[in-house]
Amino acid sequence: MPESAPRNYRSLDPRSLRGLAHPLRMRLLNTLRHDGPATASQLAHKLGESSGATSYHLRQLAAHGFVEDDPERGKGRERWWKASEDGTSFDDSLFTDPDPAVRGAADLFLHEVATTHTQEVGxxxxxxxxxxxxWRRSSDLSxxxxxxxxxxxxxxxxxxxxxIESYKDLAPSADSADSExxxxxxxxxxxxxxSTD
Known part of the structure; x- marks a missing residue:
C-alpha cells in the first residue's frame, strides 16, 4: 500500500498484525468502523456469533489498541465499543519478517481482506x-x-x-439537505x- 497513511489510519507492525489477524476480529473491527459503536451482544447478533466469542475477541482487539470503550454510550454494566482508528495500512515488510508466525498472520490478514471484498461485492x-x-447507475465493477x-x-x-481520500471532505453532514x-x-x-505465461 502507498506510504502515506491518510487521516487516522494505523500502520500494522508484527505485534499488532498478530493481534488482528483472526477472521472474527477483523469482522468485528470492520463492523465498528463501518456501522459505529456497539455492544458485544449487538455485534454477536449482527455477525451470527455468540456474545461470549465477541466479548473475548473485542478484549483482544482492545489489548492491541484497535478498539476502545465508548464512554458516551455505556450505562451500568452495558459496555459499548468503538474503533480506535478509521483504517489500517499494511507494510510489505510483514511478508518478509523473520518470524514465520508474522508471515502467516500477513497471509491470513490479506486473505481475509480479499474474502471481505468478495462478500461485499456479492x-x-x-x-x-x-x-x-x-445508485445502480453509480455503482461500478470495472x-x-x-x-x-x-x-x-x-x-x-x-x-x-x-x-479517494479527497472525497472524504466532500461528504455531506448528517443535518445537510444532501444527507438524505x-x-x-x-x-x-x-x-x-x-504472469502472461
Missing part, C-alpha cells in the same frame, strides 16, 4: 435491485489490464488513494501483476 449484486436507479513498471504501478496507486441522498460507498482497489 451482497451488492444480490441486493442491487432494491436500490434506486441512480477492471483494466495495464502494462506498467513497479514504479508506475506504485504512482498510480498513490494517485488513486489521494483522489447519501449512503456509505465501499471502494475496493486491487492492483497486482500477473
Amino acid at each position: 451482497t451488492w449484486l444480490g441486493t442491487a435491485r432494491e436500490w434506486p436507479d441512480e 477492471d483494466w489490464t495495464l502494462r506498467l513498471t513497479p514504479a508506475q504501478a506504485y504512482e498510480l496507486n498513490q494517485k488513486v488513494h489521494e483522489l 441522498d447519501a449512503a456509505q460507498v465501499r471502494m475496493h482497489l486491487h492492483a497486482f501483476p500477473r
Whole structure:
C-alpha cells in the first residue's frame, strides 16, 4: 500500500498484525468502523456469533489498541465499543519478517481482506435491485489490464488513494439537505501483476 497513511489510519507492525489477524476480529473491527459503536451482544447478533466469542475477541482487539470503550454510550454494566482508528495500512515488510508466525498472520490478514471484498461485492449484486436507479447507475465493477513498471504501478496507486481520500471532505453532514441522498460507498482497489505465461 502507498506510504502515506491518510487521516487516522494505523500502520500494522508484527505485534499488532498478530493481534488482528483472526477472521472474527477483523469482522468485528470492520463492523465498528463501518456501522459505529456497539455492544458485544449487538455485534454477536449482527455477525451470527455468540456474545461470549465477541466479548473475548473485542478484549483482544482492545489489548492491541484497535478498539476502545465508548464512554458516551455505556450505562451500568452495558459496555459499548468503538474503533480506535478509521483504517489500517499494511507494510510489505510483514511478508518478509523473520518470524514465520508474522508471515502467516500477513497471509491470513490479506486473505481475509480479499474474502471481505468478495462478500461485499456479492451482497451488492444480490441486493442491487432494491436500490434506486441512480445508485445502480453509480455503482461500478470495472477492471483494466495495464502494462506498467513497479514504479508506475506504485504512482498510480498513490494517485488513486489521494483522489479517494479527497472525497472524504466532500461528504455531506448528517443535518445537510444532501444527507438524505447519501449512503456509505465501499471502494475496493486491487492492483497486482500477473504472469502472461
